[in-house]
Amino acid sequence: MSGFGTATLKRVAMVALAIGMAGAAQAQPGERGQRGQRGGGFDPEQIFQRLDANSDGVLDATEFRGGEEAFKRMDANSDGKVSLEEFRSGMAAAREEWGRGDRGQRGPQDAGPRGPMQRNWQEELGLGDDDWAVVKPRFDKVMGLRAPLPEAGALRQTLSNENATADDIKARVDELRKARAKQQEELKTAREALRELLTPRQEAVLVLEGILD
Numbered sequence: 237m238s239g240f241g242t243a244t245l246k247r248v249a250m251v252a253l254a255i256g257m258a259g260a261a262q263a264q265p266g267e268r269g270q271r272g273q274r275g276g277g278f279d280p281e282q283i284f285q286r287l288d289a290n291s292d293g294v295l296d297a298t299e300f301r302g303g304e305e306a307f308k309r310m311d312a313n314s315d316g317k318v319s320l321e322e323f324r325s326g327m328a329a330a331r332e333e334w335g336r337g338d339r340g341q342r343g344p345q346d347a348g349p350r351g352p353m354q355r356n357w358q359e360e361l362g363l364g365d366d367d368w369a370v371v372k373p374r375f376d377k378v379m380g381l382r383a384p385l386p387e388a389g390a391l392r393q394t395l396s397n398e399n400a401t402a403d404d405i406k407a408r409v410d411e412l413r414k415a416r417a418k419q420q421e422e423l424k425t426a427r428e429a430l431r432e433l434l435t436p437r438q439e440a441v442l443v444l445e446g447i448l449d
Contacts, residue, residue: 280327284320294319312390321396325389361438374430378447381423387412 285291287299294317300307310318310326318326357375358368391408394400427448431439442448 280324281320283327284323295323309386310389312386312393319393321393322389325384325392328384360441361434363438371430371433374426374433375447377426378423378430381419381426382447385412385415385419387415 284295287295289299295307296317297304297307300310300318306326307318308314310322312322312325358365358372361368361371363371387408391405391412394404394408397404430442431448434442439448
């Protein structure tokens with residue numbers, strides 16, 4: 237697995253959005269506005285607690301609302317359960333990929349007309365339907381390869397474990413380094429393939445946004 241993937245990240249972000257909106261609707265007037273959010277609805281820990289129906293401290297596939305693929309991606313150690321740390325890591329990945337706008341990181345609830353969630357890349361690149369049908373697969377490939385790696389979540393989980401040994405940490409670090417090297421190699425190839433289809437102006441738009449280097 238080379239990351240969450242564009243479609244999976246969107247699903248995870250939309251789960252957060254739906255649960256956050258529900259939390260906001262239930263919040264008391266005095267609770268609104270905490271941390272710049274309505275009722276703190278986009279706090280990963282609060283979202284996790286709402287999902288954890290049996291309050292056992294982990295999420296199973298029946299409690300998770302983001303779909304089977306998103307659940308598997310969040311389950312960094314593949315034990316069939318998503319811990320709070322794994323959930324935090326997955327939500328961070330979703331927020332980074334889908335909540336990043338022109339002026340830094342923004343959450344899914346803040347994604348305005350220029351936010352990636354609502355952004356019409358076909359229109360911004362000035363492509364007709366036929367041209368976009370050709371460009372889009374390569375564009376999606378690049379976006380998917382820019383997603384944070386599950387190995388990063390696994391390392392965070394290991395670091396949060398007070399009983400983790402030096403060998404455990406080293407093994408996770410090695411896994412992350414290898415995964416990053418592979419991701420960067422694949423991303424370089426994908427970017428070159430996308431660049432072949434673009435005009436200088438279109439390329440400049442994507443360089444400005446950090447999608448191309």
